Amino acid sequence: MITLVTGATRSGKSEWAELLAQRSQKSIIYIATASSKVDDPEWQNRLDDHRDRRPYDWQTWEVPIALAAALESAEASSYVLVDALGTWLANVLEQDQTTWQKTEQELIAAIKACEADITLVSEEVGWGVVPAYELGRRFRDRLGSLSRKIGVIADVVYLVTGGYAVDLTQIGERLPF
Structure with missing residues (x-):
């Protein structure tokens, strides 16, 4: 089962994904794509918020780059939560x-x-303005394309906005790719 959870900053997408993982009642592997940055207190606070929400029995794998290899090593009996693709993309x-x-x-x-x-x-x-610099446009274009490609193969796609999760696979129509 492949699920994609997408949404804006601070929309609740991580919390929704965590709830889906908890509901699975499986052994959870949380793949964190972010790296600690001790010289950036605001970033550390964000990471701490995510860390504090996770139950103690979840395995946490810090995978800033080798995401494909990590997925290949996950056991079939597990539930894998990858948070988040944008951070991983920034790393590559x-x-x-x-x-x-x-x-x-x-x-x-x-x-x-x-x-x-x-x-x-x-x-x-x-959903915002076109970035004024090449690297910003590359990030936006690559993440948009990657999310779409994953959406095409996903069994369920949720859009989280304003604290609500909307199942797009129930109300939408998948575009041909």
Whole structure:
């Protein structure tokens, strides 16, 4: 089972994904794509908020880059929660287009092959202005495209906004890819 949870900043997408994981009643593997930055107190507070919400019995894997390999190593009896794709993408954003396409293909293949139930959290970044700088446009375009590709293979896609989770697979129609 592949689930994609997407939404804006502070919309509740991580909390919704965590609730889905808890409801599974399986052994949870929480894949954190963010790295600690001791010189950035605001970032550390964000990480602490996420860490404080997680039950003590969840396994936490810190995977800033090798996400495909981590998914390949998850046991079938587990429930994998990846939070979040945007942070992971930021960690590999400097890749040239050819390398990025290979990385993206490997991730999509690993998601499809993952025997565990998996929920991926992704930020919605394309609802604002076009970034004025190339790296910002690259981030927005790559994350938008990656989220769409995962949405196509996902069994369920939720949009979280204003504290509500909306099941897009129930009310929407999947676009051809």
